[in-house]
Amino acid sequence: MTDSTKFFLPEDRLPKAWYNLAADLPEPLAPPLHPGTGQPLGPDDLAPLFPMGVIAQEVSLERWIDIPEPVREVLRLWRPSPLVRARRLEKALDTPAKIYFKYEGVSPAGSHKPNTAVAQAFYNKEEGVRRLTTETGAGQWGSSLAFAGSLFGLEVEVYMVRVSYEQKPYRRALMETYGATCIPSPSPNTAAGRAILAEDPDSNGSLGIAISEAVELALQRDDTHYALGSVLNHVCLHQTVIGQEAMAQMEMAGDQPDVVIGCVGGGSNFAGLAFPYMAEKLKGAKVRCIGVEPTSCPTLTKGPCAYDYGDTGQLTPLVRMHTLGAHFMPPGSHAGGLRYHGMAPMVSHALNLGLMEARAYQQTECFAAAVAFARQEGIVPAPESSHAVKAAIDEAMRCKQEGKAETILFNLSGHGHFDMQAYTSYFAGQLTDPAFDPAALERALADLPKVAGA
Amino acid sequence: MTDSTKFFLPEDRLPKAWYNLAADLPEPLAPPLHPGTGQPLGPDDLAPLFPMGVIAQEVSLERWIDIPEPVREVLRLWRPSPLVRARRLEKALDTPAKIYFKYEGVSPAGSHKPNTAVAQAFYNKEEGVRRLTTETGAGQWGSSLAFAGSLFGLEVEVYMVRVSYEQKPYRRALMETYGATCIPSPSPNTAAGRAILAEDPDSNGSLGIAISEAVELALQRDDTHYALGSVLNHVCLHQTVIGQEAMAQMEMAGDQPDVVIGCVGGGSNFAGLAFPYMAEKLKGAKVRCIGVEPTSCPTLTKGPCAYDYGDTGQLTPLVRMHTLGAHFMPPGSHAGGLRYHGMAPMVSHALNLGLMEARAYQQTECFAAAVAFARQEGIVPAPESSHAVKAAIDEAMRCKQEGKAETILFNLSGHGHFDMQAYTSYFAGQLTDPAFDPAALERALADLPKVAGA
Numbered sequence: 001m002t003d004s005t006k007f008f009l010p011e012d013r014l015p016k017a018w019y020n021l022a023a024d025l026p027e028p029l030a031p032p033l034h035p036g037t038g039q040p041l042g043p044d045d046l047a048p049l050f051p052m053g054v055i056a057q058e059v060s061l062e063r064w065i066d067i068p069e070p071v072r073e074v075l076r077l078w079r080p081s082p083l084v085r086a087r088r089l090e091k092a093l094d095t096p097a098k099i100y101f102k103y104e105g106v107s108p109a110g111s112h113k114p115n116t117a118v119a120q121a122f123y124n125k126e127e128g129v130r131r132l133t134t135e136t137g138a139g140q141w142g143s144s145l146a147f148a149g150s151l152f153g154l155e156v157e158v159y160m161v162r163v164s165y166e167q168k169p170y171r172r173a174l175m176e177t178y179g180a181t182c183i184p185s186p187s188p189n190t191a192a193g194r195a196i197l198a199e200d201p202d203s204n205g206s207l208g209i210a211i212s213e214a215v216e217l218a219l220q221r222d223d224t225h226y227a228l229g230s231v232l233n234h235v236c237l238h239q240t241v242i243g244q245e246a247m248a249q250m251e252m253a254g255d256q257p258d259v260v261i262g263c264v265g266g267g268s269n270f271a272g273l274a275f276p277y278m279a280e281k282l283k284g285a286k287v288r289c290i291g292v293e294p295t296s297c298p299t300l301t302k303g304p305c306a307y308d309y310g311d312t313g314q315l316t317p318l319v320r321m322h323t324l325g326a327h328f329m330p331p332g333s334h335a336g337g338l339r340y341h342g343m344a345p346m347v348s349h350a351l352n353l354g355l356m357e358a359r360a361y362q363q364t365e366c367f368a369a370a371v372a373f374a375r376q377e378g379i380v381p382a383p384e385s386s387h388a389v390k391a392a393i394d395e396a397m398r399c400k401q402e403g404k405a406e407t408i409l410f411n412l413s414g415h416g417h418f419d420m421q422a423y424t425s426y427f428a429g430q431l432t433d434p435a436f437d438p439a440a441l442e443r444a445l446a447d448l449p450k451v452a453g454a
Numbered sequence: 455m456t457d458s459t460k461f462f463l464p465e466d467r468l469p470k471a472w473y474n475l476a477a478d479l480p481e482p483l484a485p486p487l488h489p490g491t492g493q494p495l496g497p498d499d500l501a502p503l504f505p506m507g508v509i510a511q512e513v514s515l516e517r518w519i520d521i522p523e524p525v526r527e528v529l530r531l532w533r534p535s536p537l538v539r540a541r542r543l544e545k546a547l548d549t550p551a552k553i554y555f556k557y558e559g560v561s562p563a564g565s566h567k568p569n570t571a572v573a574q575a576f577y578n579k580e581e582g583v584r585r586l587t588t589e590t591g592a593g594q595w596g597s598s599l600a601f602a603g604s605l606f607g608l609e610v611e612v613y614m615v616r617v618s619y620e621q622k623p624y625r626r627a628l629m630e631t632y633g634a635t636c637i638p639s640p641s642p643n644t645a646a647g648r649a650i651l652a653e654d655p656d657s658n659g660s661l662g663i664a665i666s667e668a669v670e671l672a673l674q675r676d677d678t679h680y681a682l683g684s685v686l687n688h689v690c691l692h693q694t695v696i697g698q699e700a701m702a703q704m705e706m707a708g709d710q711p712d713v714v715i716g717c718v719g720g721g722s723n724f725a726g727l728a729f730p731y732m733a734e735k736l737k738g739a740k741v742r743c744i745g746v747e748p749t750s751c752p753t754l755t756k757g758p759c760a761y762d763y764g765d766t767g768q769l770t771p772l773v774r775m776h777t778l779g780a781h782f783m784p785p786g787s788h789a790g791g792l793r794y795h796g797m798a799p800m801v802s803h804a805l806n807l808g809l810m811e812a813r814a815y816q817q818t819e820c821f822a823a824a825v826a827f828a829r830q831e832g833i834v835p836a837p838e839s840s841h842a843v844k845a846a847i848d849e850a851m852r853c854k855q856e857g858k859a860e861t862i863l864f865n866l867s868g869h870g871h872f873d874m875q876a877y878t879s880y881f882a883g884q885l886t887d888p889a890f891d892p893a894a895l896e897r898a899l900a901d902l903p904k905v906a907g908a
Contacts, residue, residue, distance in 0.1 A: 108832025150829045170874035378562025417871035420624035
């Protein structure tokens with residue numbers, strides 16, 4: 001047994017291929033449907049928005065998809081990311097459990113998001129695209145695409161939900177440092193934005209509006225594509241470098257996880273860590289995978305699985321997923337990256353197949369867990385990642401009660417340096433845990449699109 | 455030759471001892487003097503402020519001083535820190551030079567400062583101290599001591615220059631996350647603070663005032679010591695893990711630096727990287743060491759070497775160093791960590807002995823270099839560290855002109871996540887490069903204390 005704290009893989013062990021869980025699922029995913037016709041989508045339907053390299057991955061049933069060398073070259077700026085054993089936290093909890101975390105905060109933008117941003121920028125550049133548009137809420141995704149764009153010489157326009165644009169000026173500054181343009185949404189640049197501003201010039205904006213603006217501009221311009229930071233199959237695919245590295249590192253540590261944990265918003269960081277373990281589970285391995293969401297936006301724990309739109313504007317394809325309804329408006333929370341009405345279809349399917357569990361926590365208990373973690377391990381977690389920290393601590397305490405020396409692995413998907421206002425609010429006692437409103441969910445679910453045979 | 459980008463040492467190669475340059479200097483350092491008597495200080499004079507473990511290091515002439523195992527255990531949370539070859543930057547500059555950087559931003563507080571904060575917290579805890587007081591300007595040091603205090607169960611009170619306290623709320627939040635108390639200075643808690651507030655209730659504060667407050671409180675309370683984040687010999691000593699690791703990592707890379715670069719404020723991050731290389735230089739190795747400071751606070755390039763106080767309140771010992779005079783007030787700049795009137799006596803002495811060079815840059819050219827670096831390598835440098843980036847790029851361009859394939863190594867002492875406002879100002883064209891005022895320097899130097907025989 002090793003007494004090391006951190007486990008680094010040499011650069012030449014950066015994964016050479018992404019792992020595609022779709023190849024191993026006992027039942028296939030339901031196909032995405034055209035928002036107009038309700039018929040299954042073909043690749044040509046997606047071509048105005050995405051490059052063919054990405055579209056092929058979205059529908060692929062190949063188990064392994066090679067990572068192009070130029071993408072690996074950029075990933076090597078920070079990958080393989082460290083696996084860390086939280087020895088101080090274990091001691092503080094006085095638990096027989098071993099706690100490991102995979103730390104994705106070492107990326108330039110501070111989270112797992114660049115793993116897919118770099119791949120998407122590469123495929124777009126390959127196909128002659130000159131400009132990418134996207135939306136961002138808290139800013140993690142926008143700054144990741146800005147970073148990737150700067151490396152591949154692509155212009156990047158980020159439509160940032162106006163309330164975040166004003167509350168998180170540091171995220172905006174980070175995007176500008178990488179050379180991107182950051183525009184508060186709703187904006188006068190698009191028909192979608194103008195319509196909202198005509199009704200309410202002071203609109204705070206929403207992720208749904210920002211998506212509509214970014215998609216509208218990509219559709220209008222021949223040299224411009226759109227990029228999405230979570231939910232879709234190709235995004236989950238690009239994140240599987242996390243789990244593959246973690247497996248190799250756990251082997252270095254001489255351990256195997258009994259429990260694998262990630263927070264879930266759109267689902268991609270959880271997918272990245274857990275899908276390679278689900279492949280083992282499908283072959284008989286005993287490992288529990290747990291997706292953790294906020295009680296304020298309980299997509300997996302309270303939402304039905306149904307066809308729904310990805311945005312409020314109903315411009316995106318219909319995908320079958322756990323959803324709270326595209327019009328569900330979760331209460332304000334500092335885990336902006338987890339405030340999405342839907343869930344990756346692959347993660348939704350994995351839940352339905354019994355490959356994983358889901359649980360939900362209030363935000364204040366997650367901040368309490370994050371502070372306990374920071375005071376032992378030093379790293380201040382992003383508010384989103386604090387949900388995974390809370391679940392890991394709860395599992396470690398269960399092990400203590402049951403006298404079991406289980407091994408727990410969680411994804412620390414990002415650091416909180418750009419979210420310190422949330423910690424200030426927490427210490428000032430200003431964070432609340434709004435009660436979940438079942439009537440609001442019922443209203444939003446009543447608007448679910450009717451899809452024949454779904 | 456390797457084609458790797460990052461070089462990691464295994465944890466068991468974390469240095470086991472600190473390197474003390476004082477043991478190898480051809481001429482001894484001038485002793486510190488008592489501020490009241492002007493006589494050389496004895497250990498007892500420092501005992502009210504510092505633990506004996508630290509005082510012994512301050513005056514030691516031993517070449518190697520063992521790092522206590524509990525300190526190494528904490529350092530292993532993030533050390534050994536990575537050495538990175540900036541291959542993308544080299545290509546963008548089209549230079550024959552090789553550029554490496556040692557990255558200290560991986561520490562929990564985001565800079566090199568925890569290297570000494572952890573050691574100081576340990577020695578204080580060992581000697582039964584219950585509480586540490588300190589000052590902080592930009593917040594790097596305050597958050598580092600807060601972190602170290604939380605690990606060793608020490609209360610930490612940080613007096614933060616009021617203007618920074620208000621402009622950098624995220625740094626304050628970080629200190630509070632680590633359980634420290636952060637108080638805007640001048641405060642009503644001390645005689646020094648009350649005197650200033652009586653004159654000007656809206657005083658912005660200054661580092662000199664904050665030092666006086668922290669020192670006053672430590673002197674008043676038996677269970678309380680004071681901790682300093684730069685300048686002193688023991689601080690430079692604790693930082694030498696940086697250079698020792700870098701040497702081992704350059705060996706892994708199969709290279710040897712021709713030029714070693716660090717920014718200098720109090721001098722400790724530069725000392726940490728450069729002192730182990732100076733030891734080689736004293737044995738005949740050909741390596742240039744360059745300390746880089748802002749033109750707005752040109753301690754090494756324009757200040758004489760003389761005995762001076764460390765603070766404006768004249769409470770600290772007199773040390774012989776390059777200084778602009780304790781009353782010199784540098785113009786505002788975003789590199790708050792480099793706005794100090796003095797310089798580590800060891801670094802000052804090294805300059806006088808010809809072991810290093812010094813140069814100064816304007817802040818806008820440093821931000822331009824930092825942005826160029828971020829767009830290639832991903833990491834956004836702290837404003838302080840941007841001075842080292844600028845010098846590294848200039849050296850690489852010199853190599854291009856001269857057709858020389860030299861190897862350049864610089865210390866990227868911290869990331870800029872908590873300083874993004876500075877980047878916003880830079881992009882908005884709001885940063886100026888104030889002309890240096892020789893008359894102001896002359897006035898400040900006229901106040902230098904008269905020391906017999908110095």
